Amino acid sequence: MTQKFVDGMPLYRQEQQFARHGYPLSRHTLANWVVHAAEKWVKPLYTKPPPNVCEWRKASSSWTRL
Secondary structure, three states: OHHHHHOOOOHHHHHHHHHHOOOOOOHHHHHHHHHHHHHHHHHHHHHOOOOOHHHOOOOOOOOOOO
């Protein structure tokens, strides 16, 4: 996930990197992991924010495209 969203490395390059290290993972598998992580950890943040989010001193978000 860090390589994909922080370092900007496409899944096909991650697939090649894993293969070089002896882990033959397909892009399909890597894409499924990204979707699963988004559904499990990111979706709850925007579907059900913390109840007191309006009372926080600072609350911000970034509209930067990935």
